[in-house]
Amino acid sequence: MISLAGRDIRHEWGKYVFTGIGLGLLIGVTLTMAGVYRGMVDDGKALLDNSGAELWVVQKETLGPYAEPSSLNDDAYRSILAVQGVAQAANVTYLTMQVRSAERDVRAMVVGIASGEAGTPGWPPYLVAGRQITRSHYEAVADVASGFALGDRVRIRRNFYTVVGLTRRMVSSGGDPMVFIPLKDAQEAQFLKDNDAVLQSRRRTSENPAFNRAGVPGLLDAVITSQSRNPYVNAVLVRLRPGYASDDVAESIERWQRLTVYTRPEMEGILIGKLIATSAKQIGMFLVILAIVSAAIVAFIIYTMTLGKIREIAVLKLIGTRNRTIASMIMQQALGLGLIGFAVGKIAASFWAPFFPKYVLLIPGDTIAGFFAVVVICMLASLIAIRAALRVDPADAIGG
Amino acid sequence: MSTGIRIEGLTKRYGEGDTAVDALKGVDMYVAPGEVVGLIGPSGSGKSTLLKCLGAVIEPTSGRMILGDDVIYDDGWKITDLRALRRDKIGFVFQAPYLIPFLDVTDNVALLPMLAGVANSDARQRAVELLGALDIAHRAKGMPSQISGGEQQRVSIARALVNRPPVILADEPTAPLDSARALTVIRILHEMAHRYETAIIVVTHDEKIIPTFKRIYHIRDGKTHEEAGEGRALNEAEQG
Structure with a gap:
């Protein structure tokens, strides 16, 4: 037929x-x-994979650092390092903002990474060009999707950074390319205000009789100093020693450090189940x-x-x-x-x-x-x- | 030996009660194998109803129909597989050829044997032979849209004949054709009836072809009346 x-x-x-x-x-x-x-x-998933972490330690009872704001002291990693089963712990900050290069604005996630060496949690795991950050300040590694090239000078808040390395598939859950900078710079970028705002803040503090007491010399300087630095990070990324179960280590950290800890499956659940x-x-x-x-x-x-x-x-x-x-x-x-x-x-x-x-x-x-x-x-x-x-x-x- | 088609006391009623209409009121008819008879009558006389009953597309109300050697309807009893009956025992030639536009001429004819389960190559062979007999073998590979109206009607005749049915029902087959082509089609029907021992009933209003029938059934008010036709020789008719 x-x-x-x-x-x-x-x-x-x-x-x-x-x-x-x-x-x-x-x-x-x-x-x-x-x-x-x-x-x-x-x-x-790439965001989680590329962070190199097995545990995410965040502010208690938050879904940070990707789905909710999370803030914890930048010395918390020291006590986390002391928990049994933890091999590496590194501070990290995340800030989504406009990064300027010449006349161009790029929406990017600025990641503050702790000093160390390649392989430290939070660092870009591989580069397609250039090198990793070696200086404490004003160097950046950018994802190629940002459009930045090696040697480009990019502006983040008030400071300029030189792009020394390029990486690939390092994006936020929203698809924004990542720009890695040193942690101290990133903490400053999160917090640092312009000069006028700093002056106004200092004036306001000095006129506050609670901070500017005649009988307490040095109090005002101490308050202003504490106000002008940011001692917080968004999360501590943890890598485990071989043979330790992530759930067990997470439970130890939560119990002793009074923080919230997410394992990889939990973090994936937050990203996919809640964020997107x-x-x-x-x-x-x-x-x-x-x-x-x-x-x-x-x-x-x-x-x-x-x-x-x-x-x-x-x-x-x-x-x-x-x-x-x-x-x-x-x-x-x-x-x-x-x-x-x-x-x-x-x-x-x-x-x-x-x-x-x-x-x-x-x-x-x-x-x-x-x-x-x-x-x-x-x-x-x-x-x-x-x-x-x-x-x-x-x-x-x-x-x- | 085939017995052509025989109809006895066929009735057809549409509707019920006060609104009932008797379209056929006891039709008697017989067409022998190899014979071509005319069925004529005014509009609304019951021609189409009779044709649909003969074509097994509507069920009569009562009476008897014998097709070939088979009783196909007998006072409420009917053959179960009407589709196969129409495919194998009845050929149809319509007012317009109604060829399948997406099949070529050969496959338009070969489709029927294919539907009956004949192998494609055999069905096509049968179709080509028949197209040759109808003098349109040269159009075998053409599409229906590429051939003339007269040729299309020949193809539809070939389609009606291809399964060698005992009866062919031709519904105004010459209506869209000019006189010469109309008479050609009627001559072909006569030849084919003779060659394949097929009983052919031609429903027509066409004054040119009516004299070619030896027997004519007039249908009026649901009843048929048989009368002898002129049976004029076709070459005589063609000359006017």
């Missing part, structure tokens, strides 16, 4: 292919939306709407094509064609449209994904799921047309 659907498609291939391309662009958008979500999840949950729902809604629109388009096109062949269908039925042959013809056409659309959509998504400002991750699993979704949608969409075709009375082929 010949393929009626194949012949019909071949007969009207122009209409069919152009409709498939239109549908394909819609499917491409759908695949891209899924890729945006995967990119967000991957960014979050709303975005995921948003994207999920888009996917549902796009799926419905795709189904509606396929249904409409196939229904219209079927209505255009009502007389031929009546003749086919009159001359003895089985209903299932006619239903199969319509379903095959819907599936053919879906396959063309899927192929076009996959190619389109792969083509335009690199141009998106945020990371779009097209994974084979989503492609396969998308393929089966398209198949199911096309099959469902063809049901309306099949119903219309099966209701055609073969008597309609006979006049009168």
Whole structure:
């Protein structure tokens, strides 16, 4: 038996292919939306992977440092180092801000990393160009997505930093590229105000009789000094000694240091389950709407094509064609449209994904799921047309 | 030996009660194998209803229909597989050819045997032979849109004949054609009826072709009346 659907498609291939391309662009958008979500999840995982930490010690009862503000004293790491099972502990600060280079502003996550050497928690694990930070001040390592180049001078708050190294896939959960600077500089950047504000603050403090007592020399200077430095960090990143379970060490730190500690799975849960949950729902809604629109388009096109062949269908039925042959013809056409659309959509998504400002991750699993979704949608969409075709009375082929 | 088609006391009632309409009121008809008869009558006389009953697309209310060697309807009893019946036992030629636009001429004809389970190559072979017999073998690879109206009607005749049905129902087959082509189509039907021992019923209003029938059934108010036709030779008819 010949393929009626194949012949019909071949007969009207122009209409069919152009409709498939239109549908394909819609499917491409759908695949891209899924890729945006995967990119967000991957960014979050990359953030955790690249931190090099196994535990995140944060301010008690906060979801810091990525999902909520967290602040703990910068000497807390010393006592954490003393906890059994801890191999390395390093302070880290995170601050999302505009970083300026020449006339350009780049939204970036500025990461303050503790002094040490490559491999210290918080440090970029690898570089694609240049070197790691070796000086205590005014050097930076930037992610290539920032657009900065080696030797560029970037401004963070009041200070300029020289880009000495470039890294890759070091992004915040929001997809902003990271710029690593020395911890002391980062603490200052978080806290440091402009000169006018500093003067105003000092004047206000000196006019406060509680701090400026005639009988207590040195009090005012001590207060002003304490006000002009930032002794806080956002988190302490911890790496464990071999053979220690992260849950056990986390429990020890929480019990003895009165801090909150997250393990890797917990932190992943916070990032994916809380930080990007709303975005995921948003994207999920888009996917549902796009799926419905795709189904509606396929249904409409196939229904219209079927209505255009009502007389031929009546003749086919009159001359003895089985209903299932006619239903199969319509379903095959819907599936053919879906396959063309899927192929076009996959190619389109792969083509335009690199141009998106945020990371779009097209994974084979989503492609396969998308393929089966398209198949199911096309099959469902063809049901309306099949119903219309099966209701055609073969008597309609006979006049009168 | 096939017995053509025989109809006895066929009735068809649409609706019930006060709104019931009797479209057929006891039709008797017989067409022998190899015979072509005309079925004529005014609009609303029951021609289409009779054709649909004969074509097994609507069920009569009562009566008896024998097609070939098979009783296909007998006072409420009917053959179960009407689809196979239409495919294997009845050929249809319509007012317009109604060819499948996305199949070429050969496959339009070969589709029926294919539907009946004949291998594609055999079905195509059968179609090509029939197209040759109808003098349109040269159009075998063409698409319906690429051939003339007369050629399309020949293809539809080939489609009706390809499964060698005992009966062909032709519903105004010459309506869209000019006189010459109309008579050509009727001559082909006569030749095919003779060659394949097929009983052919031609529903028509066409005054040009009515004289070519040896027997004519007039249908009026749901009843048929048989009368002898002129049976004019086709070459005579073609000359006017």
